[in-house]
Amino acid sequence: MKISRSLFRSTALVFIGALFAVRAASAQTGPMRMHHGFQDTRKWVGIFESPERAKWQKPDEVVKALALKPGENIADIGAGTGYFTRRFARAVAPGGIATGLDVEPGMVAYMKRDAEKLGLKNYRARVAKPDDPELAPDSVNLIFFCDALHHIAGRVAYLKRLHPALRRGGRIALVDFKPSSPIGPPKAMRIPPGEAIKEFREAGYRPIREFNFLPYQYFIEFVPSRAAAR
Numbered sequence: 001m002k003i004s005r006s007l008f009r010s011t012a013l014v015f016i017g018a019l020f021a022v023r024a025a026s027a028q029t030g031p032m033r034m035h036h037g038f039q040d041t042r043k044w045v046g047i048f049e050s051p052e053r054a055k056w057q058k059p060d061e062v063v064k065a066l067a068l069k070p071g072e073n074i075a076d077i078g079a080g081t082g083y084f085t086r087r088f089a090r091a092v093a094p095g096g097i098a099t100g101l102d103v104e105p106g107m108v109a110y111m112k113r114d115a116e117k118l119g120l121k122n123y124r125a126r127v128a129k130p131d132d133p134e135l136a137p138d139s140v141n142l143i144f145f146c147d148a149l150h151h152i153a154g155r156v157a158y159l160k161r162l163h164p165a166l167r168r169g170g171r172i173a174l175v176d177f178k179p180s181s182p183i184g185p186p187k188a189m190r191i192p193p194g195e196a197i198k199e200f201r202e203a204g205y206r207p208i209r210e211f212n213f214l215p216y217q218y219f220i221e222f223v224p225s226r227a228a229a230r
């Protein structure tokens, strides 16, 4: 079914407006601001799982671009409803595991029910600590953030904590809103890609690839800087 430009745009506005509402509300709450605002699971399911989101989020293209292989393990941090996690689970089967991590127990419960409903035994979910996802050493091939990293406080320290979890050849992929997007939160509230790259570099990673097919978000892959020597 063809979706009109205005419907496409209005859906995107609802999604991004909702994100902004969370950030604006949370901006008044100081250092804990990044960890509140997603308790109303039912509301967020309607927004994150909106069928129109796919028009600009292009989830299947994102998964394809990541060139995942069966047997790989994926950690989807700030996974929300598992919009990407369930797709990762399919992409890494057989043998691989996709885990959705989120600070909100309601989101984790939703993901667990979804995995059960879909019969995806390699789709896991668990609650994450706000400052540390507690990934086991040498456990993942890809760590993925979509519209989630900007919710995390102390990002450089957080990213540094992820190093031991990455397997040989492991990557981190980041999808977040572009400053140039005509819609979205005010520019001051976005993480421009240059700033994200700077933070990743400070945390010991380097960008290896950038994809330009998402209209409202940048999409960058990073590897540990030390990987150059491998």
Ligand SMILES: C[S@@+](CC[C@H](N)C(=O)[O-])C[C@H]1O[C@@H](n2cnc3c(N)ncnc32)[C@H](O)[C@@H]1O
Pocket: 019, 034, 035, 038, 048, 077, 078, 079, 080, 081, 082, 083, 084, 101, 102, 103, 104, 107, 128, 129, 130, 131, 145, 146, 147, 148, 151, 152, 153
């Ligand atoms: C905008 S949603 C994005 C959800 C999902 N990645 C998607 O693309 O549909 C951000 C999610 O990050 C979660 N979150 C916020 N801070 C977090 C943290 N420190 N660690 C893990 N998840 C976090 C929120 O609960 C929320 O579900």
